[in-house]
Amino acid sequence: MTKSVRIAAWNVNSLKVRLPHVLTWLQSQEKAQKPIDALCLQELKLTDDKYPHRELEDAGYLSFSAGQKTYNGVAIILRRAALAPMASDVESAFLKPVRNIPHHIDEQQRILAATVCFKGMQPMRLVSAYFPNGQSPDSDKFVYKLAWLSALEAWLKNELSQNSRLALLGDFNIAPHDLDVHDPAKWIGQNLVSPQERAAFDQLIGLGLADSFRMFEQAPKSFSWWDYRMMGFRRNAGMRIDHILLSQALQEKCIASIIDKEPRTWEQPSDHAPVIAEIEA
Incomplete structure (x- = not known):
């Protein structure tokens, strides 16, 4: 019987390029006896017909995707060994997946949600989300971001x-506090840290969600994203913009939340690192 599950999020910045990294990371966690039972991916940058179902299935994982050519795209990858046995097939462990925010007209694939039945646990609703970047506070993309955040909040309240x-x-594309930014003074007035974006993040917390990472004591200067330019990772000039927010029922069962920086050290890495939360049964 499952004693706990580990759920994770990772913006892979092109699954076509980073599939070997995803498989290597999942296998390394398995070998370390710390398997990832659910991995939510963002920024797939490929359409559903190009999604690597076969490769993931061969590695022991079931997955759903909501893809888009060149941009965006989200997925949920599940370790078959962790799923509860079902009467028919494993797909019956799911409610109908939600592939975008209902009642919000948007061609961009940024949301994928499914209810998962892990062994020995009550069902868990997982939402893989790729928040808009916003570009800059004076741009149309920022207006779109705020509208998307508002629609997300309304949808989550119902969920x-x-x-x-x-x-x-x-990938929320929001650093919620100054301690989540390598140099807050340099970022004043910029995207990802604006008062409007941070207020939207707080609105999500106000729904009863908690930032799992901040539920535990963490090392200072803990980040999940580093710019490829200016030796950002080497200088640890990063930001914490990848998050796992938990409802109260899961907060009570969460026993750990970390950032795994190792994949960011690999050749041709994503600019993001995976974030992980562990939930007890």
């Missing part, structure tokens, strides 16, 4: 009323 065990995982 939480139906799913007490919910986790929102992904």
Whole structure:
């Protein structure tokens, strides 16, 4: 019987390029006896017909995707060994996946949600989300970002009323506090740290969600994203913009939340590192 599950989020910045990294990371966690039971990916940058279902299935994982050519795209990858046995096939462990925010007209694939039945656990609602970047506070893309955040909040409020065990995982493109930024003074007035974006993040917390990473004591200067330019990773000039938010029922069961920086050291890495939360049964 499963004693706990580990759920993770990772912006891979092109799954076509980073699939070997995803498989290597999942296998390394398995070998370390710390398997990732659910991995939410962002920024796939490929369409569903190009999604590597076969490669992931061969490695022991089931997955769903909501892809888009060149940009965006999200997925949920599940370790088959962790899923509860079902009467028919494993797909029956899911409610109908939500592939975008209902009632929000948007061609961009940024949301994928599914209810998962892990062994020995009550069902868990997982939401893989790729928040808009916003570009700059004086741009149309920023207006779009704020509208998207508002639609997300309304949708999540409804989701939480139906799913007490919910986790929102992904690249939020928001550093919620100054301690999540390598040099706050340099970022004043910029995208990712604006008062409007941080207020939107706080609105999500106000729904009853908690930032799992901040539930535990963490090392200072803990980041999940580093710019490829200016030796950002080497200088640890990063930001914490990838998050796992948990509903109250999951907060009570969360025993750890970390950032795994190792994949950022690999050749041709994503500019993001995976973030992980561990949930007890």
